[in-house]
Amino acid sequence: MLSDQNNYTAVEREAADAHWKDNALLVGLLLVVWFIVTWVASVFADGLNRIHILGFPLGYVTGSMLALFIYTIMIFYYAYRMDQIDEKHGMKE
Amino acid sequence: MQNRGWLVFTLGVVGTLLALIGIFTVMEGQGLIQPRTIGLIFFFGTVALYAVVGLMVSARKVSDYYVAGRDIPAFYNGMAGAANWMSAASVIGMAGTIYLLGYDGLAYIMGWTGGYVLLALLIAPYVRKMRAYTVPDFMATRYEGNVARSVSVFAALAMNIVYLIPQFMGVGMIASRFLGLPFAWGVFVALAVILLTTFSGGMRGVTWVSVAQYLILLVAYLVPLVILSVRLTGNPIPWLAYGKALEQIDAYEVVHGMTRYVQPFTNMSRLNTLGLIFCLMVGTVGLPHVLTRFYTVKSVRDSRISVGWCLLFIILVYISAPAKAALVRNDIYQNLVGTPINQLPAWMDTWGKQGLVKVNDINGDGVLQFNELTLHADMIVVGAPEIAGMPYTVSSLIGAGGMAAAVSTSLGLLMVLAAGVAHDIYKKMINPNASEGVVLFWSRAVLVIVAVLCALAALTRPALIVQMVAWAFSIAAASFFPAVFLGIWWRRANAQGAVAGMITGLVVTIGYIILSHFYKIQFFGILTINAGLFGVPANFLVTYIVSMLTAEPSKEVQELVTELRFPRATRLIGEEG
Numbered sequence: 001m002l003s004d005q006n007n008y009t010a011v012e013r014e015a016a017d018a019h020w021k022d023n024a025l026l027v028g029l030l031l032v033v034w035f036i037v038t039w040v041a042s043v044f045a046d047g048l049n050r051i052h053i054l055g056f057p058l059g060y061v062t063g064s065m066l067a068l069f070i071y072t073i074m075i076f077y078y079a080y081r082m083d084q085i086d087e088k089h090g091m092k093e
Numbered sequence: 094m095q096n097r098g099w100l101v102f103t104l105g106v107v108g109t110l111l112a113l114i115g116i117f118t119v120m121e122g123q124g125l126i127q128p129r130t131i132g133l134i135f136f137f138g139t140v141a142l143y144a145v146v147g148l149m150v151s152a153r154k155v156s157d158y159y160v161a162g163r164d165i166p167a168f169y170n171g172m173a174g175a176a177n178w179m180s181a182a183s184v185i186g187m188a189g190t191i192y193l194l195g196y197d198g199l200a201y202i203m204g205w206t207g208g209y210v211l212l213a214l215l216i217a218p219y220v221r222k223m224r225a226y227t228v229p230d231f232m233a234t235r236y237e238g239n240v241a242r243s244v245s246v247f248a249a250l251a252m253n254i255v256y257l258i259p260q261f262m263g264v265g266m267i268a269s270r271f272l273g274l275p276f277a278w279g280v281f282v283a284l285a286v287i288l289l290t291t292f293s294g295g296m297r298g299v300t301w302v303s304v305a306q307y308l309i310l311l312v313a314y315l316v317p318l319v320i321l322s323v324r325l326t327g328n329p330i331p332w333l334a335y336g337k338a339l340e341q342i343d344a345y346e347v348v349h350g351m352t353r354y355v356q357p358f359t360n361m362s363r364l365n366t367l368g369l370i371f372c373l374m375v376g377t378v379g380l381p382h383v384l385t386r387f388y389t390v391k392s393v394r395d396s397r398i399s400v401g402w403c404l405l406f407i408i409l410v411y412i413s414a415p416a417k418a419a420l421v422r423n424d425i426y427q428n429l430v431g432t433p434i435n436q437l438p439a440w441m442d443t444w445g446k447q448g449l450v451k452v453n454d455i456n457g458d459g460v461l462q463f464n465e466l467t468l469h470a471d472m473i474v475v476g477a478p479e480i481a482g483m484p485y486t487v488s489s490l491i492g493a494g495g496m497a498a499a500v501s502t503s504l505g506l507l508m509v510l511a512a513g514v515a516h517d518i519y520k521k522m523i524n525p526n527a528s529e530g531v532v533l534f535w536s537r538a539v540l541v542i543v544a545v546l547c548a549l550a551a552l553t554r555p556a557l558i559v560q561m562v563a564w565a566f567s568i569a570a571a572s573f574f575p576a577v578f579l580g581i582w583w584r585r586a587n588a589q590g591a592v593a594g595m596i597t598g599l600v601v602t603i604g605y606i607i608l609s610h611f612y613k614i615q616f617f618g619i620l621t622i623n624a625g626l627f628g629v630p631a632n633f634l635v636t637y638i639v640s641m642l643t644a645e646p647s648k649e650v651q652e653l654v655t656e657l658r659f660p661r662a663t664r665l666i667g668e669e670g
Contacts, residue, residue, distance in 0.1 A: 027214045034210045045357040055336030060355040063199035064415035068206050068408040075213040079397035093392050093660045
C-alpha cells in the first residue's frame with residue numbers, strides 16, 4: 001500500500017526515535033487520564049455521589065457528562081500536540 | 094470553495110427542518126393539517142432527500158466508491174462518522190435504557206464514547222498512514238497475504254449481519270408506525286429506502302447523505318428535549334436543568350424506600366457494568382465501518398482531528414440521553430404516580446395497545462404506584478413528547494430522526510460489506526484483472542443480497558435491538574481489535590498469530606452468545622451482551638503465543654510497522670538504534 005508513495009524523506013534515525021518517544025509519552029499520559037476518568041471514577045462512583053454540584057451527584061454526572069467532555073478535549077489536545085511534535089522533529093506532512 | 098458547499102448544505106438542511114417544525118406546529122394547532130399527514134411528510138420527505146442527494150453525488154471511480162477520493166473536510170467527515178456510528182440503539186433505545194437502569198445504564202454512554210479515545214490515540218492515524226482501502230486490506234498488508242484477508246472479511250461479514258438485523262427492525266417499527274402498515278411491510282419499506290440510498294453514490298454519496306442524516310437526528314433529538322425541559326423545569330438548558338430533577342428523584346426514592354436511581358451497580362453487577370463499558374469501547378475500535386471513515390481523510394493530521402469532530406458530534410446526543418431519562422423519570426414520580434387508575438392520560442392507552450406500557454394495580458387501591466407501571470425501554474424517546482403533552486409534529490420528527498440513525502448506520506455497514514467482498518475477495522483474490530465496472534457490479538450485487546437476507550432475518554425478531562447491537566460490538570472487539578492494535582504497536586505479531594487469534598476470538602464470542610442467550614448457560618454471571626469479555630483476552634493470548642512460536646514477520650513488514658509511526662513518507666538513515 002505504501003508503494004504509491006515515491007517521495008520519501010530521509011530522516012535521521014535519532015530524530016525519528018525522538019519523535020516516537022515524544023509520541024509514546026503523550027499517548028501514555030492521555031491513557032492514564034482515560035483510565036482514571038473511566039474506570040477509577042466508575043468503581044468509586046458511590047463515594048463520589050456524596051458530593052453534589054448544581055444538584056448533580058458527582059459520580060453520576062461523571063458518567064453522564066464529565067467523562068464525555070474530557071474524552072473529547074483529550075482527542076483534540078492530542079491532535080494539537082502531535083502537530084507540534086511533528087513540527088519539532090521535522091516530520092510535518 | 095469546497096468547504097462552502099458543505100456549509101450551505103448544512104445550514105439548508107437545519108433551516109428547512111426548523112421551518113417545517115414551526116409551520117406544522119402552527120397548522121396542527123389551528124387544525125389545518127391531519128397529524129397523520131405530518132408523519133407521512135416527515136417520513137417521505139427525508140427519504141426523498143437522501144435519495145436525491147445520493148443520486149446527485151455519484152461515484153465516478155472505484156476510489157470514489159470506497160474512500161471518496163480522500164477529499165472530505167475533517168469537520169464534515171466527523172459529522173458523517175457520527176451519523177454512521179449512532180444507530181437505532183443510540184437514538185431510540187439508549188435514553189429508555191438509562192431510564193430503566195439508572196446509573197448502570199450509563200455504561201452505554203461511557204462505553205460508546207470512551208472507545209474513541211483508544212481509536213484516536215492508538216489506531217486511526219496509523220491506519221490512515223497505511224493507505225489501505227478497507228480493514229481487510231490493512232490485514233492483508235500487515236499480515237502478508239490472503240489468509241488474513243479472507244478471515245477478516247468473514248469476521249466483518251458476521252459482525253455486520255448481526256448489526257444490520259436490528260437496524261432493519263428499528264426502521265421497520267418506525268415505518269409501520271408512520272405508515273400504518275404491519276411490521277413485515279415496514280421492514281420491506283426499510284429495505285427499499287436503504288437500497289435506494291446506497292445504490293448511487295458510493296462512499297462520497299454516503300458521506301453527503303450521512304451529514305444530512307446527522308443533522309436530522311440531532312434536531313429530532315434536541316427539539317423535544319428542550320421543550321420537555323422548559324415545561325418541566327422552566328429552564329431551557331436541559332443539561333443543567335436535570336441536576337434538579339436528579340435531586341428530586343433521589344429525595345422521592347429515599348422517602349419511599351426504593352432502589353436509588355443514581356446509585357451504581359444496583360441493576361447490573363459491578364462486573365457486568367464495567368465489563369459492558371469495556372466491550373463497547375474495544376468494539377468501537379474494531380468496527381470496520383468506523384475505521385473506514387478515517388481512511389477517507391486527506392492526511393494523517395486530518396485523521397487525528399476527524400476523530401475529535403466525530404466524538405464531539407456524538408456527545409451532543411449522548412449527554413442529552415441521560416437528561417431526557419431523568420426528566421421523564423421525575424415527571425412520572427411527580428405527576429403520574431398517585432393518579433387514580435381510571436383517570437390515566439390518553440397516551441398510556443395508545444401505547445398500552447402496542448404492549449409497550451403496562452399498568453397492574455398490584456395493591457388494588459385504584460391509584461397508580463411506580464412499581465405498578467411498566468414502560469418499555471424503546472418507548473421512552475418516542476413517547477416522551479406525548480408524555481409531556483407536545484404536538485404530534487414533535488413525535489413525527491423523532492420518528493424521522495430514529496430512521497435517519499438506523500438508515501445511515503445500515504449504509505455505512507453495507508458499504509463496508511460490499512467493499513469487503515467485491516474489492517477484497519473478488520478483485521484481490523479471484524480476478525485481479527477485473528475492470529472497475531465489474532468490481533462495482535459485484536459490490537452492488539453483494540449489497541442487495543445481504544440487505545435482503547438481513548431484512549428476512551429481521552422479520553423473525555431474533556432478540557432485542559440493544560442486545561443484538563451489543564453482540565455486534567463484542568464480535569468486533571474480539572475479532573478485529575487485537576489484530577489491528579498489535580499490528581500497529583507490536584512488530585513481532587505475525588500472520589499465523591493474527592489469523593489464529595481472530596478465529597479464536599470469533600469462535601469464543603459467538604460460542605458464548607449462543608450458550609448464554611439460547612441455552613441460558615452463564616460463566617461467572619457474565620451477561621450475554623458481554624460475550625467479548627471472553628473473546629478479547631482469548632484473541633490476545635492466542636495471537637501472542639502463536640506469534641512467538643512461529644517465525645517473525647518479514648523484513649519488509651517490520652519496516653512497514655516502523656514507517657507507520659511517522660506521518661510523512663520516511664526512510665530512516667544512520668545507525669540502527
